[in-house]
Amino acid sequence: MMHSHLKVFYEESFPVLKVTHKLPILKRGRGNRVWDIEGKEYIDFDMSNGDALLGYGNPELVNAILEGDSDQKETIEKLKRRFSLKSVKIFSSEKQAKVYAVNLARQLSGKKKIIRFGQNDLIKKCDLGEEIIAEWNNLDYLEKIVRQNYDVAAIIFEPIATHMGLVLPENDFLKRIMELSKEYGIITIADEIKTGGKYYTGASSYLKIKPDIILFGRSLAGSIPIGIVGMNYKEGDYVRASPISIKALGITLDELNEQSMYEMIRLNDILIKGYKDLIEDNKIKASVTGWGISGTIYFKESPPRKYSEFLEINVKKWNKYFKGMLDSGIIPMSNYDSQWSISKAHTEDDINVHLEKLNSVIKTTVLSH
Template identity: 25%
Template sequence: MSYWERTRASRELFEKAKKHIPGGSAYSIRYFEPYPFYVSRAEGSRIWDVDGNEYIDFRMVHFAAVLGHGYRPVIEAAREQLEHGAHLGWCNEWEVKWAEAVCRWFNMDMAKPANSGTEANMYAVRLARAYTGRRKIGKMEGGWHGGYDGLHKAVNYPYDKPSSLGLASVENIVPLPFNDLEATVRIAEHEDLAGIILEPVLGSAGVIPASEEYLKGLREFCSRRNIVLIFDEVITGFRHPGGMQNYFKVKPDIITIGKTAGGQYFAGAGGVCGDREIMSLLDQINRPEFWSRSFHGGTYVGNALTMRTGYVTISELEKRSDEIYPYVNSLAEYGRKRIRGILEETGFEAYVTGLLSMFGLHFTKEKPVNGLTAERTKNRELGRKLFYHMLQKGIVYLRPETPHFALSTAHRKDEVERLLKEFEDFIKNSDWKQLL
């Protein structure tokens, strides 16, 4: 049965959506031709659309759901907090417990919640400027830090094009080449940078890890030049105990978090944590005049629902750490190795990237080590072809042109095997050769 036949209710919803939502979807990345399916429920590693079709989900709430969909301790905490009040407009005990848990997880001194990863990055950049008295911020080509004007440059390839209409403040953004320390330093040392922000594993560009040498070199350079080093760990922060800063043993000055930090499923999920010297610039007690501190706040910041579910999530990850991370990491590594084996066996030119419980697939003619090498030879049509093949087989992920896969505790080995079987079938039996 074709996609059109299987998803009639989704098609009807999309036609309605186009009348009232620009582009027919709340977030453009969720759209694909001819129209997206609309999800009605989720459980474990599975999602179901409004037509009743079931899918194995490797998107997992944009990589947030390390514990899978509908994780019961989190759901029960949310249900109980809804009874007490989701947001109270006053300080609540859960913001304190959440901050303690975040600081413990990342071995940082202080933390403040934010409403999203985007907002966390916005406040982190402001902190870097407040601390140094400088204005410019370095960020990686292909790095995505949310829709904030102050970081919305060199996000999409080609990097010399504006990343959006209506941007007003991109002149203070300095694009840097990820994983090329010599070039990064050469560019950065001629700029008066307040901070450098990066994802230790480039997310949007295709799950590309930084090299340890690159991160350590960047740390040394930033320390020498008094530049605030910011790790955007919105995606990666809870994919390893202590985040990527603990995995690579490179400590930034500020870490930004989101997604998983707010209970995996809830809005108001973001935060900034760092050392006491920098974070004290947010302190309204010791800096009572508004012009003497860096502003941070908002109506839903620290709401009880998100703080409680975030605290429960972090506590579960701490408590079950020895069980969770070896399991999900081994599943992902198995997938990566098997895909590489299929590519070697068939002579198909493509590359697998990733780290721990995440991986990406690149239909490129060169090994992707940063945004540029992941994009300039990319076969977008081949990526779309694979996406529709998988969609027909009930397997979904983020996103058609650059496949990203996230594993959770809810995934089973037979589900990964199913992904591998369909990938092998696509490579060996489909008509992809006409696209080369």
């Protein structure tokens, strides 16, 4: 059963904050460039919602797929080593992986209810039974619902929340999730479908937590459809995905090596600093959050810590920013609740162009009204 005040947060608020910008219709892409149907070129920092981290039409990925089958066993071992997993199940889609993980949690725990945070449409649309909505970084409320609901099978969470830009866990929030789960026999499922590709070993490793189950998706396969259930206990590995998906997974893991990820993070740090400097220099009411290869801008003086604070952002200002950037040939991100992603195809010159265009947009658009 969804609690009434959180139902307002997560279901009724989004239509109110409707975005009104007109999106270009894209025709083709190469590297980090895309072209619309009218031939206009853009530098893309959305990168297919953060999934196309090798860039569009990456030759290594394309050639490897065309060559044929991959070594499935070797790819599985690469995945397990990188994320310190003991077993994996690989599916054709992220949705299938989530369904499997939730059903597995119910089977292992012998319980039914699922606690989740905010927008998790794949779980919601699967109609998997009773769920409870918690608010990210609201520890008191989480503890309350855990103690009041004896039948909780799993808590599913993004280690860093990406459904409201980019919101890191506060203080001991994740630590307490792990403690409560252990105390009440609840399975922990870390949804790293987005965050798994933003840092070399993923967000769970970065934040020093070890969930029972970790989910990964297309960002680890160059945007090719795939869903991965990684487990921190030994069980047989198996694959229910196409050979193309497995090949793409293996190549992407190779290409997004530690050195490549370090360079992508370095470029993101430059972009984040540039945003912060321009915000400060121009004295505008905005803030920036960044982690790994991603970042986001909020038209709000301080970054939100939870969803109720996210609703305070100035969406009209964001729309002006977005339209100004699009008109300047930059796709900064897909929406006000999303984030940019630096791909392997981006260069420092691309970052500099982005910041030059941002400076112009801030002076002529965001501050004009």
